Amino acid sequence: MTEERDGAPIARLRPATMADIAAELGISRQLVSLALRGLPGASEETRLRVQETAQRLAYNPHTGARSLRQATNRHVGVVFTPAHATEPDIVESLYPAAEADGYQILLSPVTGSRTAQHAVRELLGFRCAGLVVIGSDAGPDQLIDIAQRFAVPIVAVGSGPANPHYDVVRSAGEIGVADCVRHLAGLGHTSLCYVDTPAMPPAADRLRGFVDTIDALGLPEDVLVVTEGYTEEAGAIAAQRLLRRAELPTAVVMSNDQAALGLVLALARASVRVPADVSVTGYDDSRVARIPSLDLTSSRQDARTMGEQAIVALLRRLRSVAAAPQEWVIPTELVIRSSTASPRVAA
Amino acid sequence: MTEERDGAPIARLRPATMADIAAELGISRQLVSLALRGLPGASEETRLRVQETAQRLAYNPHTGARSLRQATNRHVGVVFTPAHATEPDIVESLYPAAEADGYQILLSPVTGSRTAQHAVRELLGFRCAGLVVIGSDAGPDQLIDIAQRFAVPIVAVGSGPANPHYDVVRSAGEIGVADCVRHLAGLGHTSLCYVDTPAMPPAADRLRGFVDTIDALGLPEDVLVVTEGYTEEAGAIAAQRLLRRAELPTAVVMSNDQAALGLVLALARASVRVPADVSVTGYDDSRVARIPSLDLTSSRQDARTMGEQAIVALLRRLRSVAAAPQEWVIPTELVIRSSTASPRVAA
DNA sequence: TTGTACGCGTTATCAA
DNA sequence: TTGATAACGCGTACAA
Numbered sequence: 157m158t159e160e161r162d163g164a165p166i167a168r169l170r171p172a173t174m175a176d177i178a179a180e181l182g183i184s185r186q187l188v189s190l191a192l193r194g195l196p197g198a199s200e201e202t203r204l205r206v207q208e209t210a211q212r213l214a215y216n217p218h219t220g221a222r223s224l225r226q227a228t229n230r231h232v233g234v235v236f237t238p239a240h241a242t243e244p245d246i247v248e249s250l251y252p253a254a255e256a257d258g259y260q261i262l263l264s265p266v267t268g269s270r271t272a273q274h275a276v277r278e279l280l281g282f283r284c285a286g287l288v289v290i291g292s293d294a295g296p297d298q299l300i301d302i303a304q305r306f307a308v309p310i311v312a313v314g315s316g317p318a319n320p321h322y323d324v325v326r327s328a329g330e331i332g333v334a335d336c337v338r339h340l341a342g343l344g345h346t347s348l349c350y351v352d353t354p355a356m357p358p359a360a361d362r363l364r365g366f367v368d369t370i371d372a373l374g375l376p377e378d379v380l381v382v383t384e385g386y387t388e389e390a391g392a393i394a395a396q397r398l399l400r401r402a403e404l405p406t407a408v409v410m411s412n413d414q415a416a417l418g419l420v421l422a423l424a425r426a427s428v429r430v431p432a433d434v435s436v437t438g439y440d441d442s443r444v445a446r447i448p449s450l451d452l453t454s455s456r457q458d459a460r461t462m463g464e465q466a467i468v469a470l471l472r473r474l475r476s477v478a479a480a481p482q483e484w485v486i487p488t489e490l491v492i493r494s495s496t497a498s499p500r501v502a503a
Numbered sequence: 504m505t506e507e508r509d510g511a512p513i514a515r516l517r518p519a520t521m522a523d524i525a526a527e528l529g530i531s532r533q534l535v536s537l538a539l540r541g542l543p544g545a546s547e548e549t550r551l552r553v554q555e556t557a558q559r560l561a562y563n564p565h566t567g568a569r570s571l572r573q574a575t576n577r578h579v580g581v582v583f584t585p586a587h588a589t590e591p592d593i594v595e596s597l598y599p600a601a602e603a604d605g606y607q608i609l610l611s612p613v614t615g616s617r618t619a620q621h622a623v624r625e626l627l628g629f630r631c632a633g634l635v636v637i638g639s640d641a642g643p644d645q646l647i648d649i650a651q652r653f654a655v656p657i658v659a660v661g662s663g664p665a666n667p668h669y670d671v672v673r674s675a676g677e678i679g680v681a682d683c684v685r686h687l688a689g690l691g692h693t694s695l696c697y698v699d700t701p702a703m704p705p706a707a708d709r710l711r712g713f714v715d716t717i718d719a720l721g722l723p724e725d726v727l728v729v730t731e732g733y734t735e736e737a738g739a740i741a742a743q744r745l746l747r748r749a750e751l752p753t754a755v756v757m758s759n760d761q762a763a764l765g766l767v768l769a770l771a772r773a774s775v776r777v778p779a780d781v782s783v784t785g786y787d788d789s790r791v792a793r794i795p796s797l798d799l800t801s802s803r804q805d806a807r808t809m810g811e812q813a814i815v816a817l818l819r820r821l822r823s824v825a826a827a828p829q830e831w832v833i834p835t836e837l838v839i840r841s842s843t844a845s846p847r848v849a850a
Numbered sequence: 851t852t853g854t855a856c857g858c859g860t861t862a863t864c865a866a
Numbered sequence: 867t868t869g870a871t872a873a874c875g876c877g878t879a880c881a882a
Contacts, residue, residue, distance in 0.1 A: 171630065171653070173875060184853050189877065199851065214652045220873035224858045238594050239790075244585030244841030248614040260625070263610040278607070281566040283518065296838040305519070305561050322545040392795035415537035424771035443586070448739035449768035520859060533871050536861065546867065567857035651871050 172213035180209050192217075207278040218262075223283055230259045231405030232470060235272055235291040241387070241414055242442050243290050246313060249463030250288065259285075265392060266293060273281060276302055284308070286470040292316050292357060309473035311466045315357035318483035323469040325462055325484045327437075329361030332455030332488035333409065334369040339453070339490055340407045341373055343498045345435065349378040349405040350363045351394040353386035353415060362411050362439060386411065393420025399426055404434055406499035413438035413445045416452055420495070427496075429466055431497035441491050453496040456489040519560035527556050539564075551685040566607075569632055577606045579817060580620055580626030583637040585612045588734070588761055589789050589806060590637050593660060596810030597635065604818055607631075613640060623649055631655070639663050639704060651658040656820035656828075658813045662704035665830035670816040672809050672831045676708030676786070679802030679835035680756065683715040683784040686752045686800065686837055688720055690845045692782065696725040696752040700733035700762060709758050709786060725752060733758065738765025746773055751781055753846035760785035760792045763799055767842070779842035788838050800843040803836040 172296050178185040181361040184203065188339070191206035198206070209215075223229035228480035232254050236243045241428070247263070254261050262282055264275035272294035279287060286309040296312075300321040303310045310319060310322035333350075340348055350366040353359055370377050380397060382390045391410065395418070398404055402411035416438035420430050430436050440444050465484050473479050521535045528535075530549065530817045538545040545553070556562075570576035579601050583590045601608050609629055611622035619641035626634060633656040636646060643659075647657035647668040657669035665671050680697075687695055697713040698705055709789070710726070717724050727744060729737045738757065742765070745751055757763035763785035767777050777783050785792050788803035812831050820826050 162598060171627070175875080185875090186854085186877080187852060190852095193877090197851070202851080215623060216627045216653075218571065218630060218875050219625075220570040220630065221858090222877080223567040224565065224860090225875080225877045226858085237586065238591035244591075247585050247612065248616075251612075251614060252616050255775060263612065265594065265598075265610065267598060278566075280518070280563045283567065297716060299816075352571075357555050388794040388797075395796070418794055418796065421768070421771075421794060424768075426795050435849060443735075447735040447765055448767065449735075449742070449772050522859080532859090533861085533870085534868060537868095540861095544867065549867085565859050568859075568874090571873085571876090572859080572861045 170336040171218075173216040173218070174215075177206060177209050177215060180213070183203055211426070224372030228285060229283050231282055231284040232258075232259050232467070233264060233276075233282065233284035233287045234290065235264055235266060235275045235279070235287065235294075238267070240291060241444065242440050242457065243314075245459035246290055246463045246466075248466060249460040253464040253467035257467070259467070259471075264498050266291075272298065274485060280308065285473055286310070288313060288466050288470060290314055306463055309470060311470045311473075313462055313466050314417055315361075321335075321482060322343070323466075323473065323481045323484065325466045325469060325486065326358060326361070327410075327457040327462065327486045328488050329358050330365035330368065332392070332439055332457070332490075333362045333365030333411075335455055335488065335490040336409050336439070336453070337366060337369040337373070339492065340409070340435060340496060341375070343435070343496060345380070345407040345499050346375055347499075348375060348407045348409060349380055349398065350409045351391070351411060351415060351419070352379055352381045353390050353411045354381065355390075356386035356411060357405070357409060361471075362419065366409060387414040388421075391415035391420075392422045395419045395422030399423075399428070399500050404428070407437075407496070409437050411439055413440045413442045413452060413454055416445050416454075416495075417426040417447075417450060420450060421454075430495050435496040435499070437496060441489075445491070445493070451493040451495055453493045454491055456491050458486055458489070461486050518565075519557075519562040520565070521562075523560055524553060524556045524562060527560070528552055540640070567786040575632060576630055577604075578609050578622075578629055578631040579606050579814070580609045580611060580629065580631035580634045581628070581637065582611055582613060582634065582641075584620045584640070585614070587638060587758075588791065589787050589804065590615040590661075592789070592806035593637055593810045593813075597814060600811040600814035604814070606814070606818075613638075619645065627653055627655065633657070633821055635660060635799060635813050635817060637661055639786035656817060656818075658817045660809055660813050662708075667828060670813075670828045670831065672813045672816060672818065672833065673705060673708070673835045674804040674809065675835050676705050677712035677715065679786055679804070679837075680709045680758075682713030682802055682835065682837040683756050683786070683800070684713060684720070685715040686839065687756070687782060687784065687843060690754075690782070690843060692754040692846050693722055694725070694752040694846075695722060695754045695756060696727055696745065697756045698738070698758060698762060698766070699726055699728045699729065700737050700758045701730060702737075703733035703758060706733070713756060729762075734761040735765030735768075738767075739769045742766045742769030742773070746770075746775070751775065754784075754843070756784050758786055759788045760789045760801055763801075763842075764791050764794075766796060767797060767799075777842050782843040782846070783819060784843060788836075792838070792840070798840040798842055800840045801838055805833055805836070806827050808833050 174188045178188045193205040289312045313325045352363045438452045438454035441454040445452040445454040517651035521532045525532045525535045538550040637660045660672045699710045785799045789799040792799040792801040
C-alpha cells in the first residue's frame with residue numbers, strides 16, 4: 157500500500173521474525189513479544205507501532221518455535237477419514253469449539269495408504285496435547301494402546317464401546333432408530349424391514365434400537381443383513397433382495413442416509429415409488445437426506461454438538477488428568493420429510 | 504512387552520527426547536541423531552541399539568524443533584474444503600506423492616467460519632515450503648497477493664485462470680464435456696440440453712466444451728443456467744424447469760455428478776425414466792457416479808493424477824525458484840455406464 | 851517501560 | 867566413530 161520503492165519488499169527469502177520487527181523499531185525482541193500478545197509491559201504507543209510493523213513485514217509467528225518453548229502446547233490432533241460422508245461436518249464443528257479455548261486443530265487423515273497409526277504418529281510429532289479420533293477404523297485395542305504408551309488423552313467420536321481408557325462421544329443410535337420405527341408405526345405401518353449394515357462402526361446400537369422397539373410394539377421382526385459395505389451399494393443390494401420377495405414391506409428403515417439413497421434409486425429403477433409404495437427412513441440427516449428430490453425422513457445425528465462435546469470432553473481430561481473417561485451420548489432428533497407417508501395411499 | 508516392573512513406563516509425563524535415548528545408552532545426543540537418520544558417523548551396532556531404545560521409549564521426533572532448526576523444512580500446506588465431494592480424493596492422492604520426496608502434508612480446511620486467509624496463515628505458521636490450494640474459493644487476486652507477500656510457491660488445483668504468479672492444475676473440462684456430447688450424438692441424440700452451474704469454479708471451461716462441440720455438430724444450442732448452487736439442489740431445480748417445457752430434451756449434459764444425481768432423482772419422482780426417456784451424463788466420475796442404481800456416464804476427472812501433478816509442480820518450483828508457473832491440464836476419460844442410451848428406445 | 855539471560859529439541863559444524 | 871558448541875524463533879523469569 158505504501159508508495160515507497162526503497163524498502164523493496166519483493167521476494168523476501170526468510171519470513172520475518174520478532175527480531176526483525178524489533179530491529180526495525182529499535183526496541184528489544186521481548187518487548188515485541190509482549191506487545192504482540194497484548195500483555196502488560198508495553199506502552200500503548202509501542203504496541204501500535206509493533207502491530208503496524210508486524211503487518212507490514214507480513215510477520216507470522218513460528219508455530220514450531222512456540223510449541224517448542226511452551227511446556228504445554230495448545231494443539232488438538234484430529235484423526236479422520238476425508239472421503240467419509242458425515243465426518244467432515246464433525247471436523248468443521250471442532251474448529252470454533254477449540255478456538256474458543258485457544259486451542260489449534262491439527263488434521264491427519266486415514267486413507268488407503270495411511271493407517272490410523274501413521275496419523276497418530278504424525279500428530280504426536282507436533283506434540284498435540286490430546287487426540288480426537290473420528291470414525292475409528294482403529295479398533296478399541298489400538299486406541300487403548302496409544303493412550304497408554306504416549307500418555308495422551310483420547311476422545312473417540314462416532315462409535316466404540318465405553319471403556320476406562322478414553323472418552324467416547326456418539327449419537328444415541330438406538331433411540332434414533334426407535335424414533336423412526338415409532339414414526340412409521342404411527343403412520344399405520346405394520347410391515348417394517350430394517351436393513352442392517354454390520355460393517356458400519358455404530359451398526360450395533362442402531363440394530364438394537366430397531367429390534368427392541370419392534371418387539372415392544374408387537375410387530376414382526378424383519379431384519380435384512382447386508383454385509384457388503386454400508387453406503388449406497390449396500391442400499392442397492394438391499395433393494396435387489398427386497399424386490400425378489402413375494403411382497404414388499406410397506407416401510408424400510410435404513411441404517412444411514414447413504415444406504416437409503418442407494419435403496420431409493422434402485423427402487424425407482426424398478427418403478428417402485430417412495431413414499432407411495434414404500435416409505436423409507438435414513439439416519440444421520442446428512443446433506444444426502446436434504447437432496448430436494450430425495451427429501452428423506454431421517455434421525456438427525458447432530459454433528460455440531462458431537463464435535464463440540466468432543467472438545468469439551470478432551471479439555472476436561474486435559475485440565476484434570478485424574479478425570480475418568482466417560483461415554484457421552486448425544487441425543488438425536490427425528491426430521492420428518494416426504495419419504496415417509498401412510499401406507500397404501502396410492503395403492 | 505517386557506516383564507520388568509522397575510522401569511515403570513506408565514504415564515510418562517514428558518515425551519522421550521533424543522537426550523533421553525542418549526542418557527539411556529550413555530552416548531551423546533548428536534550420535535543419536537545421526538543413528539536415527541541413518542547418516543554415516545554411527546557404527547552399525549550403535550545404530551541398532553539406538554533404534555531399539557527409541558522404540559522402547561516410544562520416541563517421536565519433535566516436528567516443531569526440527570522445522571525450527573532446518574533452514575528449509577519439508578512441509579507442504581494444503582488448503583481444502585472438507586465437505587466437498589471431489590476434493591478429498593485429491594487430498595488423499597497428495598500423500599503418497601509428497602512422501603515419495605520426503606515431504607510432509609499439512610491440512611488446513613476452509614469452512615463456514617474459516618476463510619482461505621485463515622487457512623493460509625495457519626499453514627505459513629508451520630513454515631510450509633509451498634502451498635496447494637484446492638478448489639480455491641479464494642479468488643486469483645487473493646492467491647497472487649499471498650504468493651507475493653509471503654514469497655511462497657502456490658499451486659491452485661481445480662480451477663482458476665492460468666497466470667504468471669502460481670501454477671494451476673485442472674482437468675480438461677472443455678474436452679470432458681465435449682466427449683459427453685459426442686458420445687450422446689453418436690447414440691443418435693439431436694436434442695441435447697446442457698445445465699450450466701456458474702457458481703462452480705471450473706464452470707466456464709465445461710460450458711465452453713458444450714457450446715463449441717454442439718456448434719461443430721450443427722445441433723441446436725440449448726443451455727439451461729442454474730445460478731442456485733451447483734450440487735444436488737441445482738440438479739433438482741434444472742429438472743423442475745425442464746419438466747415445465749412442452750417437450751423434454753432426449754439427453755441432458757450436467758456440469759458435475761452431484762447435480763446429475765439431483766436431476767435424476769427429481770426426474771424419477773416425475774416418472775421420467777433414465778435412460779429410457781432421457782439420457783444423462785455427469786462430470787468427475789466421483790463415487791456418486793458409481794452408485795449402482797444411478798450408474799452414471801461421466802467424464803472422469805483423474806483425482807490421483809491431479810494430486811500427483813500438484814506435488815510435481817510444487818517441487819519443481821521449490822527446486823528452482825526461477826521456474827515460471829505453468830498451467831497443467833489433466834486429460835479426462837469418458838466412462839460409459841447405463842445412464843445413457845439411444846433415444847426413444849422405450850418410447 | 852525496557853533489557854538480559856536462558857531453555858525448549860533438534861540439526862549442523864567443527865574438532866578430537 | 868564420537869563429543870563439544872552454536873543456532874533456529876519464541877516465551878519467561880528476573881533485573882534495570
